[in-house]
Amino acid sequence: MNSSIPDCTSKCRSLKHALDVLSVVTKGSENQIKAFLSSHCYNAATIKDDFGRNALHLVSSCGKKGVLEWLIEKGVDPLVKDKESGWTALHRSIFYGHIDCVWSLLKHGVSLYTQDKEGLSALDLVMKDRPNHVVFKNTDPTDVYTWGDNTNFTLGHGSQNSKNHPELVDLFSRSGVYIKQVVLCKFHSVFLSQKGQVYTCGHGPGGRLGHGDEQTCLVPRLVEGLNGHNCSQVAAAEDHTIVLTEDGCIYTFGQNTFHQLGIIPPPSICNVPRQMQAKYLKGRTIIGVAAGRFHTVLWTKEAVYTMGLNGGQLGYLLDPNGEKYVTAPRQVSALHHKDITLSLVAASDGATVCVTTRGDIYLLTDYQCKKIASKQLNLKKVLVSGGRLEYKVDPEHLKENASEKICILAMDGAGRVFCWRSVSSSLKQCRWAYPRQVFISDIALNRNEILFVTQDGEGFRGKWFDEKRKSSEKKAFMKFQLCLHHLFLKSWANC
Known part of the structure; x- marks a missing residue:
């Protein structure tokens, strides 16, 4: 050279x-x-x-x-x-x-x-470049990463600093605790371990953390009142928490402003887990729980039970006697007939959604129970956000005309996602504004955007947008505009 x-x-x-x-x-x-x-x-x-x-x-x-x-x-x-x-x-x-x-x-x-x-x-x-087939077990080790606004100490990192990127919640990794479910709310977070233990962190006032006091916790803390119970599922909303055990018992704690805890007589708050009386459930075994800010939902294979503020989302008519609260779990009669076997239920502040094994989807809102889709078979997950509550029922807590469009997302076993919005008339399959085909394995939803994980293990954020279409094209699919932010998720078990 x-x-x-x-x-x-x-x-x-x-x-x-x-x-x-x-x-x-x-x-x-x-x-x-x-x-x-x-x-x-x-x-x-x-x-x-x-x-x-x-x-x-x-x-x-x-x-x-x-x-x-x-x-x-x-x-x-x-x-x-x-x-x-x-x-x-x-x-x-x-x-x-x-x-x-x-x-x-x-x-x-x-x-x-x-x-x-x-x-x-x-x-x-x-x-x-990863292996095509990786088999995960529910008992495989998991790590929990959280990120976002930490004003209310909900991330579990021991400080009030917000996180722009996923960061390990090291309490669990240091303690050898493996988490299988996480619920993040405005004021607190709930973590369910593989061994059936429940941990909470965040703002304590109102007893939403279940620790027997109203102290704020910066890092997740074990809910000792549930020791001895093998918990299988958790749900939470802004002010309260619901826990389902393996044997079908329900425990609730937190604020009870809207009688959403299902405890008789109704206390104003409950800062330790208290069992919901089984006599109101007619001896049936509960298989799932869900929560909105103003209500709680329980369900068996045969029936749905709701309680809390009856602003139209409980599935009942407005009480003619002016009673605005349903204190004990009450069965939704509109969903009680021999052709209905329930598989999935979800709740937002202003709506409740129920899915049957036949693929029928029912929406409880505005004091109605209406079927919005049929034959949506093999659905694995359903989510709902938004809804309108009748403000006159409780003007102190509800603002007039403070309604949000209802958005429902459903994911099936083939990795397809379907959406229904109160501005549309039918459930439609989502098309992604992305240059290649993606198959979804998990979804999350809030009022403005979604998170979804693909079968390849990628994480994306997406926002709704409505295209302006000609009148002849009104039936075209809704699209998402995807913000191409990959989320660096580390989890050794299937989410």
Whole structure:
């Protein structure tokens, strides 16, 4: 390799020069590569072969970090894509496992979300490179990561600092406690362990944490009042918590402003878990629980029971005697007939949704029980947000016309997601504003956006948007606009 003057210009497109450059990049040492690129061709840093690969692409593939940084300092664009696959230097560094090159590119501002010709980002390649079939057991170890606004100490990290990225809740990892369910609310969080223990953290006033006092907890603390009970499911809303045990018993604690705890006579608050009296449930075994701010829902295979403020979401008519609260669990008669076997139930502050094994979906709101879909078979999860409560029932706590559009999401076993909104007339399959097909394994919903996890283990955030369509296209599917933020989730068990 001599230092002769190159016989070309800064606009050189010689294929021979390109092949010479790429050959040296592949076989030479870092010092040899730098010397050759400085002497062989005036355009050696950016010249491309027939596949659109330049020197930066090759040094990224080979893991030669020193040359990579040297090329970027000389002004080589790190976002250039090759012609064959549309890969950038970052795609290549990640694919070939050269983490030092990845880190260097990220420090130089290269985006993780630049997509290739198949719509795959560099992070997508990491997910695609995992084994196709991984079998998880419910007893496999799990880690819990939380992030977001921590004003109310709900993240469990021991401080009030908010977190922009997922961070390990290290109390569980240090204690060898594996969590199988997490419920995050405005003022508190509830964690259910694989061994059936319940932990809570957040604001304590009102007894929502169940610790026997009203102290605030910065880190998750064991609810000792449930010791000896093997808890199987938890639900929570802004001010109260519900726990279901393996033997079908119900325990509630927290504020009881709206009689949502189901305890007779109704206390104002309950700061330790108290069992709901079974006589109101007609001896049936409860298999699920759900909660909204103003009510609680319990269900068996045959019946749905609700209690709390009757603002239209309980499934009953407005009480003619002016009673605004249902204190003891009351069966929703509209859902009580031989053709209904329940499989899923969900609740928001202003609505309740029930799914049957036949794939019928019922919505309880505005003092009505209406079927919104039929034959939606193999549904694995249903969620609801929004709803309108009749403010005249309780003007002190409900604002006039403070209604939100109801949004229902349902996910089936094939990874499809369906949506229903109060602005539409039927349940529709969601289409994603994303350049490749995705199959969903889990979903979460709040009033403005969703979180969903794909079967490849990717996490995404999405926001609703309505396209302006012609009148002839009103039946077109609702779409989501996806914010392409991958969530770095670490969980060793299936969520």
